[in-house]
Amino acid sequence: MRAYPMQLADHHRHTDHTMSPAIYAALVGSLFQNPAPMFAGAVCAAIAAVMTALKTGNHLLWPCAVLLVMIGALRSFDMAKYKSRGSDLTVAEAARWETRYQIGAVLYAIVLGAWCAIALLMTDDAVAHMICISVTTGYVAAGAGRAYGRPWIFHVQILLTCGPMAGAMVLHGNPYYVGMALLTVLYFLGLERITTRLQEIFVRALIAREREAAIAGQFDTALNNMPHGLCMFGADGRLGVMNYRFGEMMHLADSFVHRRVGAADVIAACVAVGTMSPENGSTIISEIENSQAGAIVTADLDRERGRALSWTFQPMVGGGTVVLVEDITERRKAEAKISHLARFDSLTELPNRLSFRDEIERLLAIANSESRLSALLFIDLDQFKQINDTLGHPCGDRLLCIVADRLRGMLRPDDFVARFGGDEFVVFQQNIQSAEEAAALSRRVVERLTERYEIDRHLVEIGASIGIALTSPGVTADNLLKQADMALYRAKAGGRGTFCFFRNEMAEIVEARRVLELDLRKALAKEEFELFYQPLVNLKSGRITTCEALLRWNHPTRGMVSPIDIIPVAEEIGLIVDLGRWILRKACMECMTWPDAVSVAVNFSSQQFHQRDVLSEVRYALEVSGLPAHRLEIEITESSLLRNTQWTHDALTQLRSAGVRISLDDFGTGYSSLSYLHNFPLQKVKIDRSFLEGIDADRPLTLLRGVARLSADLGMSVVVEGIETNEQLELISADGTVTEAQGYLFSRPVSAARIRQLLDASHGRHLRDDNVKVLPSRSIA
Numbered sequence: 001m002r003a004y005p006m007q008l009a010d011h012h013r014h015t016d017h018t019m020s021p022a023i024y025a026a027l028v029g030s031l032f033q034n035p036a037p038m039f040a041g042a043v044c045a046a047i048a049a050v051m052t053a054l055k056t057g058n059h060l061l062w063p064c065a066v067l068l069v070m071i072g073a074l075r076s077f078d079m080a081k082y083k084s085r086g087s088d089l090t091v092a093e094a095a096r097w098e099t100r101y102q103i104g105a106v107l108y109a110i111v112l113g114a115w116c117a118i119a120l121l122m123t124d125d126a127v128a129h130m131i132c133i134s135v136t137t138g139y140v141a142a143g144a145g146r147a148y149g150r151p152w153i154f155h156v157q158i159l160l161t162c163g164p165m166a167g168a169m170v171l172h173g174n175p176y177y178v179g180m181a182l183l184t185v186l187y188f189l190g191l192e193r194i195t196t197r198l199q200e201i202f203v204r205a206l207i208a209r210e211r212e213a214a215i216a217g218q219f220d221t222a223l224n225n226m227p228h229g230l231c232m233f234g235a236d237g238r239l240g241v242m243n244y245r246f247g248e249m250m251h252l253a254d255s256f257v258h259r260r261v262g263a264a265d266v267i268a269a270c271v272a273v274g275t276m277s278p279e280n281g282s283t284i285i286s287e288i289e290n291s292q293a294g295a296i297v298t299a300d301l302d303r304e305r306g307r308a309l310s311w312t313f314q315p316m317v318g319g320g321t322v323v324l325v326e327d328i329t330e331r332r333k334a335e336a337k338i339s340h341l342a343r344f345d346s347l348t349e350l351p352n353r354l355s356f357r358d359e360i361e362r363l364l365a366i367a368n369s370e371s372r373l374s375a376l377l378f379i380d381l382d383q384f385k386q387i388n389d390t391l392g393h394p395c396g397d398r399l400l401c402i403v404a405d406r407l408r409g410m411l412r413p414d415d416f417v418a419r420f421g422g423d424e425f426v427v428f429q430q431n432i433q434s435a436e437e438a439a440a441l442s443r444r445v446v447e448r449l450t451e452r453y454e455i456d457r458h459l460v461e462i463g464a465s466i467g468i469a470l471t472s473p474g475v476t477a478d479n480l481l482k483q484a485d486m487a488l489y490r491a492k493a494g495g496r497g498t499f500c501f502f503r504n505e506m507a508e509i510v511e512a513r514r515v516l517e518l519d520l521r522k523a524l525a526k527e528e529f530e531l532f533y534q535p536l537v538n539l540k541s542g543r544i545t546t547c548e549a550l551l552r553w554n555h556p557t558r559g560m561v562s563p564i565d566i567i568p569v570a571e572e573i574g575l576i577v578d579l580g581r582w583i584l585r586k587a588c589m590e591c592m593t594w595p596d597a598v599s600v601a602v603n604f605s606s607q608q609f610h611q612r613d614v615l616s617e618v619r620y621a622l623e624v625s626g627l628p629a630h631r632l633e634i635e636i637t638e639s640s641l642l643r644n645t646q647w648t649h650d651a652l653t654q655l656r657s658a659g660v661r662i663s664l665d666d667f668g669t670g671y672s673s674l675s676y677l678h679n680f681p682l683q684k685v686k687i688d689r690s691f692l693e694g695i696d697a698d699r700p701l702t703l704l705r706g707v708a709r710l711s712a713d714l715g716m717s718v719v720v721e722g723i724e725t726n727e728q729l730e731l732i733s734a735d736g737t738v739t740e741a742q743g744y745l746f747s748r749p750v751s752a753a754r755i756r757q758l759l760d761a762s763h764g765r766h767l768r769d770d771n772v773k774v775l776p777s778r779s780i781a
Contacts, residue, residue, distance in 0.1 A: 023207060025089035027150055028098045035079030041142050042072025042108075048135040049115050055131075056123040064115035071111060075104040102153050109160035112136060116161070120168035120177075136165050137184070140191060151196050162188040228326045233288060235319025237262045249309070249325060250275045263288045275300065284311060288323065291315045297328070308332050345419040347397055348404035356418035356426055360477040363416065363428060367471055374430045374471045375438035378484035379407075379445060381423040382463030382496045395455050399462070402455075406448050410441070426484075435470055435501065442466045442499035450497065465491040466499035486510050517573050520566065523553060524579060530554050531586055532749035535758060536601070536719060536740045539733045544762040545740060546633055547594070548601040549587040550749045551579075571607055580608035581617055588625035588632060590752050595763045601633040601663060606640045610647075615654055629659030633684070637665050641680060649680060656681045666721075667707070677714055685711040689722025689743075695731055708737040 049065030052058075078100055089097065112135075119125075119132040140161055162184060169181035223230060229246030233239055239261050247254060251273045252266075261269075267285050270276040276284075280298040287294050293314055300307035312324040343355035351359065360376070367374050381403065388396035400423070407417050407425060416428040427445075429438055449464040467488025469480050483502040489510075491500035523529060533547040553561035570576040584602050591600035608614070622629055634655065641648055641664075652662055663684035664677075677685065691704045708718045720732050723743030732738045747758060 020207075021091045021094075023203060024091060025094040027203070028094040028101075029089060031101045031150060031153070032079055032082040032097070035076060035083065037142060038079065039072070039076040041139055042068065042076065045112060045135055045139060046072060048131050052115075052119050052123075052125075052128040052131055056119070056125045056128050058118065058123055060118050060122065061115065064111055064118065067111045068108070068115065071104065071108045075108065078104060098150065101150075102156075105153055105157055106160065109157040112139060113161040113164035117164035117168040120165065120172060133165065133169075133180070133184075136161055137187070140188060151192075151198075155192055158188050158192060228324050230325070231263075231266065231323040232316075233263050233321050233323070237264075237289075239263070239266060240320070242266075246325060249327060284323075287311070287313045288321045291319070291321055348401055348419050350404050350425075351416075351418040353418070353420050356416070356420065356428075357477050357481075359416055359418075360428055360480065363430060364471065364475065364477060364480070367430070368473060368475075371473075372431050372471075373433070374428060375432055375435070375441075376469045376471075376480045376484045377427040377429065377438065377442060377445070377499075378420070378467040378469075378481070378488045379425040379427065379449075380465050380467075380488055380492065381425075381449070382465055382492075384423040384462055387460055387462065391455070391458060391460070395458065395460075398455050399453055399460060402453055403449060407445070410444055410448060426481075435468075438468050438470065439499065439501075442468060446497060446499065463497040465496045467491055467502065468499055469502045483507075513569070516565070516569055519555065519558075520553075520569055520573070520575060523555070524575065524582065527582075528554055528556070529579075529582065530751070531583065531590065532751055533590075533600075533755040534742060534749040535747050535755070535762075536742045537746050538740055539729075539738060544598060544759055546599045546601050547591075547755055547759075548635070548742070548749075549583060549590075549603070551583060552749075567605065571605060576605050576607050577611055580605060581621075584617065585621045585624060588621045588627040591627055591631055592625055593756060594759050596631075597763065598759055599631045599633050599661070600627075601635050603635045603665065604640065606637065609636055609640045609651070614651060615658075618655060618660060619658070630661065633661040633663050635663045635665040635686070638667070652681050656683070663719075677711060677716070682716055684717040684719060686719040686721055686742075689720075691720070692722055692728055692732075695728060701731060704732065705735055705737060708732075709735075712737045712739075 046065055046069040049061060049068050053061035053065055082097060116132040116136045119128045123129070140158060166181040166184050169177040169184070172178075223241065223243035224245065226243065226245060229249045230241065230243045231239060231246055232241035242252075244254075246252070250270045252269055264285055267276065267281040271278055271281045276298065280296075283296060284298075287296065290313075295310065295312045298309050298311065300309070307327065307329045310326045310328045312326075314322045314324070316322060343352060344350065345352045363374070366372070384396065384399070387399060400419070403425070404417075404419065407427065411417055411427065411429075414430045416430070418426050420426045427441075429441055432438060445466060446464050449462065453460040453462070465488060467484045467486065467490070469483035469487060471480065483506075486506040486509075487500045487502040490506060491498055494500065530552045532550045532552050534550060535544040536546040536548065537543070538545045551563045551566060553566055555561050566579075567576065570579050587600045587602050591598070594600075604614075611617075618632070618634070621627075622632065656662055661683045662681060663686055664680075664682050665686050666688045667685050685707075687704060687707060691700065691707075693700065695701050695704065704720070708720075711718045717739040718737060719740040719742060720738050721742050723729050723732070723741045723745045725745060728743075729741060729745060732741065750758070
């Protein structure tokens with residue numbers, strides 16, 4: 001803020017600098033608020049000056065009278081001009097008007113002081129003295145009531161008028177005049193204090209008014225910019241406050257708030273413009289009249305907008321109610337969308353697991369109350385994972401959408417279908433007469449879902465397996481789903497592409513499997529497992545070159561459990577990695593007790609091989625056991641080579657670089673792709689026992705020898721598994737391409753202690769030496 005002119009003291013400068021422009025303009029304006037008294041005072045002073053001039057005949061008093069008339073007229077003219085201005089004062093304008101007032105007041109005070117001093121010093125007329133003293137005193141007293149807004153101007157006027165008058169009375173010499181001078185000084189000092197105090201009171205009032213106006217402005221701004229509509233009704237029910245947002249939401253006119261209407265009038269206006277129904281209006285009026293806290297939600301009459309409003313009612317102390325209105329349309333839409341996402345599958349738009357379960361509970365309640373028969377079909381897509389792996393997830397997603405459409409097309413309006421998760425779907429078939437209807441629907445589903453799909457110019461074929469559970473009195477949704485899941489498991493175990501009904505004995509099988517899972521976890525913690533070993537015999541030397549480690553479970557009550565029962569369960573419950581880690585370390589430590597020429601072969605499941613730290617696990621097992629890397633042979637199956645081919649190739653290459661030997665196990669049971677032999681760093685191929693079926697015929701024998709010769713030409717050792725007779729051994733070893741053989745002809749899998757005996761015998765004498773008979777062909781169990 002700019003400084004104002006002619007500031008005579010630091011106090012005034014400080015005050016002017018810190019006050020607001022509005023207060024400063026108001027203080028300057030107070031100087032011009034009473035033009036009539038000032039004009040009357042000027043006229044009286046002029047008349048008094050003329051009277052003293054006529055009474056005393058002093059020619060010096062005439063100029064004073066003339067100047068008082070002229071200056072008084074000019075000040076009156078200035079007062080009138082100020083009154084005729086058309087706008088509020090700016091800071092610059094207020095400074096100019098203050099200067100003009102100051103100049104007029106100072107000139108007038110000088111002339112008045114001079115007139116009084118001349119009359120007192122240059123005349124002895126008591127009447128003249130009385131006139132000039134009384135007029136001057138009255139002028140100063142009147143100025144105190146006009147110039148309190150800028151008291152420093154009044155203080156200048158006191159000095160210029162009372163100073164010469166008091167000085168003249170002292171110079172007069174009369175003791176009474178001297179006493180009068182002293183009283184005059186005290187009187188004028190009192191006026192000075194009064195004007196200063198009046199200015200403080202006035203400024204304080206202006207500041208308070210300005211603060212109230214600012215608070216009112218802020219309150220008004222806050223009300224009109226808040227996102228909620230607001231109405232405030234007094235104890236008499238009249239509208240006290242309505243913000244802009246409320247009028248906008250309710251489509252009310254801007255002038256509505258100024259009409260002093262009641263709550264009923266406001267609601268009636270909302271109903272009239274169509275933003276509120278009469279029923280909702282009655283409810284809102286009732287809430288306002290009750291003067292109790294509450295909340296309701298109303299729906300817009302305009303269905304296209306679908307607007308929802310939340311009304312909150314809060315009573316005020318002393319009576320009256322504050323009404324808040326919030327537009328919750330978008331929030332409700334968002335909540336509805338979230339609810340839809342929570343209950344529907346975003347891909348197929350079918351109900352999801354949560355929604356299906358709730359619906360099944362509802363439908364089961366109806367079916368149980370009316371003794372109706374219904375069926376739950378648990379559908380699992382066969383070969384879907386291969387589609388995802390080969391064509392990618394986008395194609396898999398489109399396939400799921402087509403499957404969902406086909407299922408919708410096969411069902412009645414009363415039936416209910418949902419995506420249960422992944423490639424699983426569930427159908428609830430209501431109000432059927434017999435189980436045959438469920439079977440018929442299952443046949444149609446299997447047939448329809450096995451038809452070809454065209455996705456991105458790819459022809460895709462999948463299958464479907466279905467488990468069926470029929471409702472019974474009192475059955476719950478959880479039990480029904482569990483039964484259908486058990487039936488599905490049996491259908492998949494039976495060869496897939498079919499359906500199976502739930503039977504009570506399935507629950508017993510599932511319970512037995514659950515117990516097996518629990519026992520399997522405990523067995524790993526207690527190390528109840530044991531490794532057996534089956535030798536691989538070099539056909540040229542007749543010696544054991546490698547022993548394959550095979551898992552056995554010595555269960556406290558079940559006895560010896562086969563890997564056939566262990567491995568699938570361990571893979572399903574995620575225990576195969578920990579179990580495989582134990583087998584690897586145990587086999588490596590056992591191998592250290594064998595002759596240096598004998599290696600150990602350890603089977604790696606696909607899950608175990610594709611864990612990201614498989615290389616670290618192999619290195620750690622070798623380091624802990626002290627086994628040289630070339631004495632460890634890792635056997636993998638074709639399923640391990642199908643997954644993540646580049647990573648698999650890199651992992652095998654690193655293992656081979658570390659010195660570990662890699663063997664392809666059970667060749668011939670899967671795709672038996674010859675590209676595996678070429679693309680991956682394999683060192684041994686184990687031909688599955690299935691090749692030995694009908695080996696005495698030309699075709700199977702030719703096929704086996706062809707695979708063996710191809711593998712040998714690629715620099716790999718060839719092992720044939722499942723040798724049980726001398727005739728089989730003679731046929732596979734005839735052309736010399738098969739390097740090693742394995743089977744019951746040489747030995748069944750045996751314990752660690754027994755394999756050490758066989759190894760000692762093998763590497764002490766010829767394995768097939770009939771005189772020693774360390775490994776007779778059919779004598780070792």
